[in-house]
Amino acid sequence: MQIRRGPPLESSATSSRSSPLGATVVEGGVNFSLFSRTAAAVELVFFDRESDSTPSRVIRLDPATNRTYHYWHVFVPGVSPGQLYGYRVDGPSDPARGLRFDPAKLLLDPYARGVVIPTTYDCEAAKREGDNAATAMKGVVVDPSKYDWEGDLPLSRPSSRxxxxxxxxxxxxxxxxxxxxxxxxxxxxxxxxxxxxxxxxxxxxxxxxxxxxxxxxxxxxxxxxxxxxxxxxxxxxxxxxxxxxxxxxxxxxxxxxxxxxxxxxxxxxxxxxxxHTAEGDRTGPTLSFRGIDNPTYYILEEEGARYADYTGCGNTLNGNHxxxxxxxxxxxxxxxxxxxxxxxxxxxxxxxxxxxxxxxxxxxxxxxxxxxxxxxxxxxxxxxxxxxxxxxxxxxxxxxxxxxxxxxxxxxxxxxxxxxxxxxxxxxxxxxxxxxxxxxxxxxxxxxxxxxxxxxxxxxxxxxxxxxxxxxxxxxxxxxxxxxxxxxxxxxxxxxxxxxxxxxxxxxxxxxxxxxxxxxxxxxxxxxxxxxxxxxxxxxxxxxxxxxxxxxxxxxxxxxxxxxxxxxxxxRRLLRDVENERRRVSLNTLLQEAKKAWHGVKQYAPDWGDGSHSVALGAELRSEGIHFHLILNAYWEPLEFELPNLGDGQPWRRWIDTALEPPHDIAPWQAAPTVPGDTYRVESRSVVMLFTAARPDANPSTRDL
The missing domain is CATH 3.20.20.80 (Glycosidases)
Known part of the structure; x- marks a missing residue:
């Protein structure tokens, strides 16, 4: 079985490992490992520049020494981060059985940590017969340890915030x-x-x-x-x-x-x-997975002849393989x-x-x-x-x-x-x-x-x-x-x-x-x-x-x-702006913990009928001395909503009324104006948020949370 030759082939290097997959920088060089169950031959191909058509180096992997189980691997001394590379993989070409090997195609390593895309990249060339090296994407050897994170770590912020x-x-x-x-x-x-x-x-x-x-x-x-x-x-x-x-x-x-x-x-x-991947259906380009081990990476139908398409993009990755x-x-x-x-x-x-x-x-x-x-x-x-x-x-x-x-x-x-x-x-x-x-x-x-x-x-x-x-x-x-x-x-x-x-x-x-x-x-x-x-x-x-x-x-x-x-x-959703002797809590936390009741234009009388277009949500958290009253009116006319009589002497304050001209549509929390009376007129197609607080003048904390 013949593989297209570049420069004279080198003898395969030994002392390599099947794990980890991809190109791994180790002392003295780089270890390369690729999975392919049905490949008959594999070449590792190096390039000096992303648009080069001729490899600078070709290493043919020996199945006797460079294959362990279904893993093709080789250690190449002297290689360093930044090296461009790809694979050529040969094997049976039998699309009716899902085998789509093409030794002329330069393939991306599925585990490549870096990719270069030449200005000459041509998706169509990856669909046609023949060598596509000059127009193909190429992998890049990367050493992830060569970066100064300066103590950075993922933030692990709670979803509630x-x-x-x-x-x-x-x-x-x-x-x-x-x-x-x-x-x-x-x-x-x-x-x-x-x-x-x-x-x-x-x-x-x-x-x-x-x-x-x-x-x-x-x-x-x-x-x-x-x-x-x-x-x-x-x-x-x-x-x-x-x-x-x-x-x-x-x-x-x-x-x-x-x-x-x-x-x-x-x-x-x-x-x-x-x-799914960019390789699409049977008419798509051979970029990587298809040319390495098509039956492994994709869900196939009709005994391998057809790509299943649950994605609307031509193929479906075989995620549970x-x-x-x-x-x-x-x-x-x-x-x-x-x-x-x-x-x-x-x-x-x-x-x-x-x-x-x-x-x-x-x-x-x-x-x-x-x-x-x-x-x-x-x-x-x-x-x-x-x-x-x-x-x-x-x-x-x-x-x-x-x-x-x-x-x-x-x-x-x-x-x-x-x-x-x-x-x-x-x-x-x-x-x-x-x-x-x-x-x-x-x-x-x-x-x-x-x-x-x-x-x-x-x-x-x-x-x-x-x-x-x-x-x-x-x-x-x-x-x-x-x-x-x-x-x-x-x-x-x-x-x-x-x-x-x-x-x-x-x-x-x-x-x-x-x-x-x-x-x-x-x-x-x-x-x-x-x-x-x-x-x-x-x-x-x-x-x-x-x-x-x-x-x-x-x-x-x-x-x-x-x-x-x-x-x-x-x-307002995030700041811990409500304080008492025990804790600080966010608005979102308050809404989750509060006792809630639904209302309509009348208290405790929500209209759930098909003809209804408005609703009000009352929320009370007695331990914090906080009440909220959220009113949503999707009706095409204004509606007058009753407000709860809280009996504690605290007036309702208006945080939001989307029907008002800015800046009155939303107020800074501590500057929210009071609302007189026991009803509130909510204009058509608008949202209103009212609240009362034991400490409405409390200054919110602005520290980063």
Whole structure:
């Protein structure tokens, strides 16, 4: 069996080890190890430059001395960090049985800690027959120990004190208005420059859209895979997000970002994609896994001839295969131990509950491997508890430590504020931690990650500005993207100069933000929602790397009231601002511990009927001398709500009324004005939050928590 030759082959080095997998820097050189059960021959190939077509060195591994069980391994003396490398793997080519070896293709090491993508990279070349070395991605030898963390460690912030900001590394600073220098715009370094903004906003964790190296060409012709949900590596940071052009630059620059965020008290959560890869279906490119051991890494159907697709992306990773399970856990452990990240949000996590035949498992091994891994103890694990093939596990995702994106919170809050019949009772449940969904598991409210918008779908501005998606720029005749948006344009489709419509939209934006931030659970807001960022009605902007998706920093001056609204909401949720002799507690803690009662326009008389559009939540914590009264009116007319007579001489104070003009829409807690009388008029489509406190003038603590 012949393998394409580069320069004259060297004799295989010995004294190598099968463990650990990948390229490991050891004394005197580097140990390389690759798993392939069905390969017949393996070459390790070195390059001097990322766009080189001819290897600088080729080492053919001898099956007799460089293979142990299914692991191909070799020690190469004199190799140092920064070395570029790849593999060529030969074996049977029988697509009908799932065997897709192609010895002409240069393949990425699945465990490569670094990746370089040449300017000549061509996804199509990886689909065609023939050598693709000049246009292929290449691995980079990395020594993770060669970095000074200066004592940094993951922050381990409790979920009860977490506010998540879902963001895109490139999109956050790529816009010319960001004020970031040209070289750093759209990079890890650019994000570092904007950390003061994140602190001012009050968020405590950034959830980064995929930063694993991905194929930007995995998208329709002429567009770009902007979101990054097409991974080629599970260990290497995406090199295009680095301002440094050297091979080791992305790894160190990402760690610089993590260290800087931690110094600011902000955790780093990664959106990870362990459900598919950029290799796609049978017509896709051979980049790595397919050419190394296709039947191991993917769920195959029709005796191996066809890729199962539970992801909508052409293939499905075989997550419960022992080798893939180990790779996933090794990846997570690497990002925690060597890159110091604080948590992970698992894209289409329910796919990891499927077996090799695609059937859901009651106790998926990979999910329990992740949860029981000691190195991940205390790490935030968040599941998108559904997949693209109909499996929906919100409220039933396996495990004890997992949090869940609460898609029902999103849908029910949207329904309430657009006036859908029957939404009041569902909204009430979502606001107190969704006990209807999670109560049977005996878990804390923070199992629910509450959000109204995320990267996938309308921005918050567009949710109140468009009834229909407008995805024409995606090149699919507006067929792509969800049709069920549960949005309401407030009477006009798209931008408007009508001041009444604009005022209503602004109020609705604040309504959504208020409910998200005051509900029990972990709140998450989408990048730019705090300044009404728009995508012009595009609800699937995965392929647009332009001003459609970038954060436009001029919006700060256009919508300062919304930004201020979010900042004060965040500050009040987290600050330990209620003091007595025993303890300090946060607003979120108070709401969890308080005795709660539901009301309507009359006390203790909520209207749960399909025609109801308003509800009030009263919360009392006698031990702290605190009462809250939250009123939500999605009706199209004002309503007069009775207020409880507390009988202790303390007046009600108004913290929030989204119908009022700024700065009266939300007040600094200690400066909240008193409310006279025993009723409160709540304007149409608005949210009001009233409170009383034994010490309303207490100064809140501002120390970093």
């Amino acid at each position: 977490t506010i998540i900001y879902e963001m895109h590394v490139r999109g956050f600073t790529r816009h010319p208005s960001s004020g970031v220098g040209e070289q750093a715009r759209g990079t890890y370094a650019g994000l570092v420059e904007k950390i003061p903004y994140l602190r001012e906003l009050g968020i405590t964790a950034v959830e980064l859209l995929p930063v694993f190296a991905f194929d930007a060409q995995a998208c329709p012709p002429g567009l770009v895979n902007y979101w990054g949900y097409q991974p080629v590596s599970f260990f290497a940071p995406h090199p295009a997000y680095s301002s440094r052009r050297d091979a080791l630059g992305p790894v160190d620059e990402f760690r610089d970002l993590v260290k800087a965020l931690h110094r600011a008290g902000i955790e780093v959560i990664l959106d990870v994609v362990f459900n 022992p080798i893939v399970r180990r790779m996933i856990v090794d990846s997570l452990r690497y990002w925690v131990e060597e890159m110091h990240v604080d948590g992970f949000r698992f894209d289409l996590a329910s796919i990891l509950a499927r077996d090799s035949a695609g059937q859901p498992l009651p106790n998926p091994p990979v999910l329990w491997d992740i949860e029981s891994e000691p190195a991940l103890a205390g790490t935030k694990l968040i599941a998108e508890a559904w997949d693209a093939a109909g499996l929906y596990q919100v409220g039933s995702f396996v495990g004890d430590a997992w949090k869940e994106w609460n898609g029902r919170f999103r849908d029910d809050v949207r329904d309430f504020f657009r006036g859908e019949p029957g939404a009041v009772r569902r909204l009430a449940d979502r606001m107190v931690g969704s006990p209807e969904i999670y109560g049977g598991e005996g878990r804390e409210a923070e199992q629910s990650v509450n959000f109204v918008t995320c990267h996938d779908g309308f921005t918050l501005n567009d949710l109140v500005s468009y009834n229909q998606k407008h995805n024409q720029e995606n090149g699919e005749d507006n067929r792509d993207g969800a049709n069920d948006n549960r949005s309401w344009n407030c009477g006009v489709e798209g931008p408007t100069d009508d001041p009444a419509v604009e005022a209503l939209r602004n109020r609705q934006v604040k309504n959504f933000l208020a409910v998200t931030m005051m509900s029990l659970g972990v709140p998450m807001i989408l990048m730019g929602d705090e300044v009404r960022r728009t995508q012009h009605g595009n609800n699937n902007a995965y392929c647009l790397d332009d001003e459609t998706t970038w954060f436009d920093w001029t919006l700060l001056a256009k919508h300062p009231d919304v930004h201020r609204f979010v900042s004060l909401l965040a500050a």
